[in-house]
Amino acid sequence: MFAKILIANRGEIACRVIETARKMGIATVAVYSDADADARHRALADEAVRIGPAPVSESYLNGERIIEAARAAGAQAIHPGYGFLSENPGFVGAVEAAGLAFIGPSAASIRAMGLKDAAKALMAEAGVPVVPGYHGARQDTDFLAAEADKIGYPVLIKARAGGGGKGMRLVEDPADFAAALEGAQREGQSSFGDAAVLIEKYITTPRHIEVQVFGDRHGNVVHLWERDCSLQRRHQKVIEEAPAPGMPPDVRAAMTGAAVRAARAVDYHNAGTIEFIVDGSGPLRPDGFWFMEMNTRLQVEHPVTEAITGLDLVEWQLRVAAGEALPLAQDEIPLNGHAFEARVYAEDPAKGFLPAPGPLLHVAFPDGARVDTGVRGGDRISAHYDPMIAKLTTHAAGRAEALFRLRQALGRTHISGTSTNLGFLQALCLDPDFAAGRMDTGLIGREQEALTHVGPPDDAATLFGALAALDLDPARPFFGFRLWGSASRRVELVSDGQLVARGLRLLGPRQIAVEDGGRSVTFEAVTIGPDWMRARQGGRNLLARVAKVGSAVSVLLDGRITDFAVIDPLAVEPSGGAAENRIAAPMTGLVRSVPVEAGSQVAKGDILVVLEAMKMEHSLRAASDGVVQAVHCAVGDHVSDGTLLVEFAPGERQPEGEEAHV
Structure with missing residues (x-):
């Protein structure tokens, strides 16, 4: 087994691999870009190596730099995660040429499945059902249009080197074919450097069902059941499940058997997924599924397979890459729940x-x-x-x-x-x-x-947000200003870029009315905890989780998150001294505009910095006439709550054309 591995990825998959490696006693090396200098995966790894600036072309796609980092750190193998270089046969070859193990399939297997047209021809030869269509080399428009007519509309144009929905067009009318073809070819060229496409029959009610396969270098190939990934938006998976609902035993046997044949056809080892398009217009049937593509890597959705089998697929990856046989035979792999x-x-x-x-x-x-x-x-x-x-x-x-x-x-x-x-x-x-x-x-x-x-913010969420934002507690005697009658406060919050203005009136101990024009909603038993609030309204017992960071408040109530901000730099004038001289970020955000520079003369109310935070832009303004002494931020900077942005000297603004006299 390896003593140390490098993970050529970031985010949750890098953390996931580190977790299993640590369990197995394997040291880990993380790589990170400048944008990930403080990332969680860097902190979790035993070692971390900077590989370049934020753009992926200069960091996570820089195979040469990643291999150099692995060798310098003394790693024996590289785990690619998914995305980035995980399905790049050139990278696999370079890793192995450097004397390192690649924790994934061979370069030959990746190449065999990398182009959709060649892969489907190979699958058909191996007895795996494929969608009716044209997968050949001819690419002229008239010929492809004629093939589409033979297949029958609707058809799907797909970039042969594509993935993730890029280079894909659905065509339902022959009159739209030429324009759709041009778009798919253009997108295929820009995304994958390959404009070639294939044409397939479009299944009008498709389900997306895939089979997890695993192979080793000893000739063993097994499946770990199927997953249903039909819930997609723009061809991107959203919710996945395992096993597939409504899966009869005979269809499961046919589909998993086809998946194992597909993996054997390319001498596959390590983790992979065979994806099928399935006719979902009625009950699943053994002749109603067709090979779509193979993902020659670990999938994002592998946790559902781990849940129903109780197995650690990353551990299997590491063992297979180290030359071990698969831990279990096919009849030993469980399917639970x-x-x-x-x-x-x-x-x-x-x-x-x-x-x-x-x-x-x-x-x-x-x-x-x-x-x-x-x-x-x-x-x-x-x-x-x-x-x-x-x-x-x-x-x-x-x-x-x-x-x-x-x-x-x-x-x-x-x-x-x-x-x-x-x-x-x-x-x-x-x-x-x-x-x-x-x-x-x-x-x-x-x-x-x-x-x-x-919809608009709930009255209860607004109440809880206002109490937190303004640090109000109905149990304290000075809830609000009053001359006579009940204590009250007018609050103005911002939610999703919209102003939410309400009146809060204290009616009695822990009893508050939220007023909006002529409408009033009364809440009783209002109680505030360290990170929660409770109330009762109209027979409903309400419990919210409340988080406050700077001037931002977030309320989680009945499963809905409502974010509020209280940002009005002009509402409270600075008290003088240092406060007048320093403009700080009221919350974490992104600097969108800095219309001033050192030496700029400004009038009270002039914008000094525009900060984007809490999903809206906030203008930070001068509290008095004066002169900008120094600017400590630039457009594009990410700043934290309290970060000094501008130093400002209050004073009389000089009229245009006049100079200040010393």
């Missing part, structure tokens, strides 16, 4: 799932679920890399219980500072078709508007 995995991303589902890089002000995961993550509270989701925050995996004896546990885990996960897809994932868990196991790859697209709808 049901498991789900949900991918938690920093993205905005309401805006087409746009990535939402930014600060993670607060991160808290629940008990009762497996959590794979590469981040901690206070970290940032970088715009340079995939915006995944974590994967949550739940397991139970049956599918319904496992799904219920997943929904609970998602509702108890508290992440603030940037947008996430947590609400979308919870809504998806409640979708009746998904709950019943009736899903296909188009489910999210059909229901996207309903699944991504977000």
Whole structure:
């Protein structure tokens, strides 16, 4: 067995590999870019080596630098994780030429499965069913259009070197074929350096079911059952499960048998996945699935397979790479219960799932679920890399219980500072078709508007956010200012870029009314804890988790996260002295604009810095006339709460055209 390995990756998969290596007594070397200098995977590893600037082309895709780091650190093998260089046969060859072991398949196996057209021809020869289509070399438009006519519409144009939905176009009308072909070829060339495409029959109600396979260097190949990955948006997986719902024994036998034949056809060793497109228009049947592609690496969704088998797939990877035989024979591999995995991303589902890089002000995961993550509270989701925050995996004896546990885990996960897809994932868990196991790859697209709808902040969340933001406690005697009658406060918060203005009126001990115009909602038994708040309203007992970082407050209530900010630099004038001379960041954020420089003369209210935080822009303004003494930030800087941004000298602003006299 290896004494030390290098992990050529980052984020949650790097942390995952470190976990198993540590369990096996294997030392680990992490690599990191400048953007990951404080990343969790670097902190967990025994050693860490900087490999370059933030762009992947200069860091995590720099194979030469990674191999150099492995040799310098005395590592004996390299684990590629997934993505980056994991399916690059040239990198595999370079690793082995350097006298190191590659913890994955051979370069020949990767090449055999790397081009979709050649892979499908090989699979057909091995007796693995393939989707009807054209997988040949001719690429002229008229010929491909004629092949599409033969196959019958709708058809799918796919970049032969593609993956992740890139270079893929669905064509339902022959009149649209030429334009779609041009787009797929252009995207294939830009993404993979290969404009060639293949044409396939489009299955109108497709399910995506894949089989985990494993091989060793002793000729053994096994499968570890199947996973259903049909819940996708833009061809990207969202929630995966194992085993596939509604899977009859004869279909499972046919599909897993085909997967093992596929792996044997390319003399495969280590972890791999055979992906099938399946006709989901009715019950699954033995002649209703077709080979789609092989992923020659560990998959993101491997935790669900580990959950139903009780096995550690990374441990298997390490043992096979070290020359050992597979730990178990096919009939010894268990299948117990049901498991789900949900991918938690920093993205905005309401805006087409746009990535939402930014600060993670607060991160808290629940008990009762497996959590794979590469981040901690206070970290940032970088715009340079995939915006995944974590994967949550739940397991139970049956599918319904496992799904219920997943929904609970998602509702108890508290992440603030940037947008996430947590609400979308919870809504998806409640979708009746998904709950019943009736899903296909188009489910999210059909229901996207309903699944991504977000209403205004709940009255209770607003109350809890206001109490935390303004440090108000209804148990204290000075809840608010009063001349007569009940104590009250007017609060103005910002949530998702929108102003939320409410009145809070103290009616009695721990009793507060939230007022909005002529509407009033009364909350009783309001109690504040160190990181929680309770209240009772209309027969509902409410318990919220509350996190406050600087001027930002995040409330987790009934599974929904609502972020609030109280930022109004002009609302409170500086008291003089040092406070007037220093403009600091009121919260963690990104500097978007600095319209001044040292020597700039400004008037009271002029913008000095624009800071993006809590999903909106905040203008930090001069509290008086004066002169900018120094600027300590630049556009693009990520700054923490309290960071000095501008030094400012109050004084009378000089009229235009006049000079100050000494």
